Amino acid sequence: MIKKVGIVGLGQMGSGITQVAAQAGFALLATDAGEEIISRGIKNITKQLDKAIEKGKLDPAGKEKILGDIKTTTELHDFADCDLVIEAITENMTAKKEIFSELDKICKPETILASNTSSLPIGDLASVTKRRDRFVGLHFFNPVPVMKLVEVVKTLDTSDETYSAAFEFAKAVGKSPVRAKDTPGFIVNVLLIPYLLDAIRQYENGLASREDIDNGMMLGCGHPMGPLTLTDFIGLDTTLYIADVFFEEFKDSHYAAPPLLRRMVNAGYLGKKSGRGFYEYIK
Ligand code: CAA
Numbered sequence: 001m002i003k004k005v006g007i008v009g010l011g012q013m014g015s016g017i018t019q020v021a022a023q024a025g026f027a028l029l030a031t032d033a034g035e036e037i038i039s040r041g042i043k044n045i046t047k048q049l050d051k052a053i054e055k056g057k058l059d060p061a062g063k064e065k066i067l068g069d070i071k072t073t074t075e076l077h078d079f080a081d082c083d084l085v086i087e088a089i090t091e092n093m094t095a096k097k098e099i100f101s102e103l104d105k106i107c108k109p110e111t112i113l114a115s116n117t118s119s120l121p122i123g124d125l126a127s128v129t130k131r132r133d134r135f136v137g138l139h140f141f142n143p144v145p146v147m148k149l150v151e152v153v154k155t156l157d158t159s160d161e162t163y164s165a166a167f168e169f170a171k172a173v174g175k176s177p178v179r180a181k182d183t184p185g186f187i188v189n190v191l192l193i194p195y196l197l198d199a200i201r202q203y204e205n206g207l208a209s210r211e212d213i214d215n216g217m218m219l220g221c222g223h224p225m226g227p228l229t230l231t232d233f234i235g236l237d238t239t240l241y242i243a244d245v246f247f248e249e250f251k252d253s254h255y256a257a258p259p260l261l262r263r264m265v266n267a268g269y270l271g272k273k274s275g276r277g278f279y280e281y282i283k
Contacts, residue, residue, distance in 0.1 A: 002169050003027060006082035008099055010041025013116055014088035016144025018070055019045045024173045028070040029082060038072045048145060080106050086138055088116040091241050097128045104129035112162050114138040118189055119242040122182045123155040132157035136166040139186060151180040151187055184249045193242050194254050199227030204260040210278050232277035237270045
């Protein structure tokens with residue numbers, strides 16, 4: 001029975017997962033690398049809860065209850081009694097493996113470990129632990145409080161018990177989970193990323209202006225965001241990282257990053273988070 005949930009990483013994804021899990025009534029313990037990043041994450045959650053109050057979807061007492069259910073720490077050792085720990089740090093295999101290796105030693109035997117990775121093999125992360133059967137992928141989408149999907153990823157070793165506990169957890173936080181295999185990009189990114197790469201390639205080749213490419217897909221296909229805006233939103237660095245993982249895996253030009261994307265990332269144009277991507281953003 002999952003009651004206490006640990007979150008490692010309080011960036012955009014981790015703070016979103018913390019928020020939805022606390023809103024669903026779970027006890028949360030969250031950490032990141034240092035007090036400053038932790039308080040930024042909590043500030044983001046508070047901002048989202050304040051917006052919900054403004055819209056009449058939450059009352060001030062509800063906000064205090066949710067924030068009261070979120071504890072933070074700078075010590076991984078405090079995660080010992082969590083029933084589920086979800087890692088949501090940046091996409092870096094070595095850093096993730098270090099965290100899981102530590103968590104495996106610290107957490108009680110029943111604790112389920114999960115990663116929110118969008119592109120790294122879950123089985124590779126599980127391999128550094130002695131609990132491969134209690135290891136699963138829980139891939140949320142950005143912005144977490146809005147997007148209904150969670151891909152629940154089963155490795156070759158994930159037990160049925162672990163998988164169904166993770167699946168039920170995704171439902172309990174108000175999401176609609178889908179069953180995904182431990183293949184690169186799971187279901188969504190293996191379809192989405194080539195589409196974004198094609199849009200960048202076409203833009204680079206002069207097919208149309210950035211606005212017309214985006215409006216074409218929004219107004220012609222009913223997408224909430226055009227592909228260049230969506231790449232800015234996901235992060236150009238994240239998109240490039242995922243494309244490189246796919247290309248390495250499939251060796252198929254379909255997944256090759258367009259030169260423009262790599263040039264922009266090298267120049268520090270990371271999208272919305274850096275203030276500039278295909279569009280400019282006021283920070
Ligand atoms: N956090 C929380 N809530 C947010 C939010 C955020 N960052 N951004 C918007 N919202 C909420 C708003 O508060 C609003 O809520 P209400 O309906 O309760 O009023 C609602 O979302 C709609 O927002 P807006 O009216 O401001 O703007 P919008 O209608 O343009 O919607 C959007 C914004 C939800 C982001 C929408 O444009 C959208 O769905 N875009 C596509 C996002 C997408 O494709 N995400 C997946 C990315 S891929 C990924 O995450 C996987 C990966 O591994 C890379």
